[in-house]
Amino acid sequence: MRTPISRALVLLVAVVVGLLPWAGPAQAHGTIINPSTRAYQCWKTWGSQHMNPAMQTQDPMCYRAFQANPDTMWNWMSALRDGLAGQYQQRTPDGQLCANALSRNSTLNQPGAWKATNVSRNITVQMYDQASHGADFFRVYVTKQGFNPATQSVGWGNLDLVATTGRYAPAQNISFNVSFPGRTGAHVMFVIWKASHMDQTYMWCSDINVS
Known part of the structure; x- marks a missing residue:
């Protein structure tokens, strides 16, 4: 039979577990x-010190x-939508591209x-895929000059398509080359x-700064 103290400890553990970020399969x-x-x-810079007031x-x-x-940062790997059937532009309204039209991530859309990241006009984009899903393709866009x-x-x-890749076999690390012709200064690279x-x-x- 559990004592009042043991019941309180069980409840405390349950509450703590419920508050932890979860990233299951x-x-x-x-x-x-x-x-x-x-x-x-944001996760890479502040994930281990997200309570640091200096972030503000x-x-x-x-x-x-x-x-x-x-949770937007804890689950940085999970900005996905199912069943778009290739209707990326039709089903992703202007102003919602950076959050993949996911309301839970809407702050990512804010200017x-x-x-x-400081980059040149010719870069190697690096993608990390924990689950090694592979890719049918990547489409890379960059904002217009100005x-x-x-x-x-x-x-x-606001975007120009600058690269469309072929298929990639399942792997955790994928990279591909992209060029940003005619771009200098602050821009946004958008990837599907x-x-x-x-x-x-x-x-x-x-966010990139092209030199």
């Missing part, structure tokens, strides 16, 4: 890690994202001072990943 997927997507950059002044966009929904990520949210009309194991689509924004 259904959630174990991937993202672009270089140049870092918005959620991945040093990285205000990540601070907003953590305040709105920390502002997101931390950017777009301002600090004040504008990303819409389809069509996983090969089912009709599952991921979309991400990476």
Whole structure:
């Protein structure tokens, strides 16, 4: 028979477990890690110190994202939608591209001072896939010259398609080359990943500074 103290300990453990971020097999997927997507950059920089008050002044966009929904960062690998049947533009409204039209990740759509990766006009994009799903393709877009990520949210009309890859066999690490012709300064790289194991689509924004 449990004592009142033991019952209290069981309840406490249950509450703590319920608060822990969970990334089971259904959630174990991937993202672009270089140049870092918005959620991945926030997790990589602040995941181990997400209670640090310095984030509010040093990285205000990540601070907003953590305040709105920390699960966006804990599950940086899970920005997916099923069953789009290739209707990426039709089913992803302007201003919702960076969150893959997922309301739980909506802060990723907000314009502002997101931390950017310094890149040249010719880069190697690196993608990490925990579950080794492989890819039917990646489509890479970049914002038009003159777009301002600090004040504008990303819409389809702001983007130019700069690369479409072929298929990739299942692997945890995938890389491919991309060029950004005619671009300098602050931009957003937008990537669509069509996983090969089912009709599952991921979309991400990476902030870049092209030199």
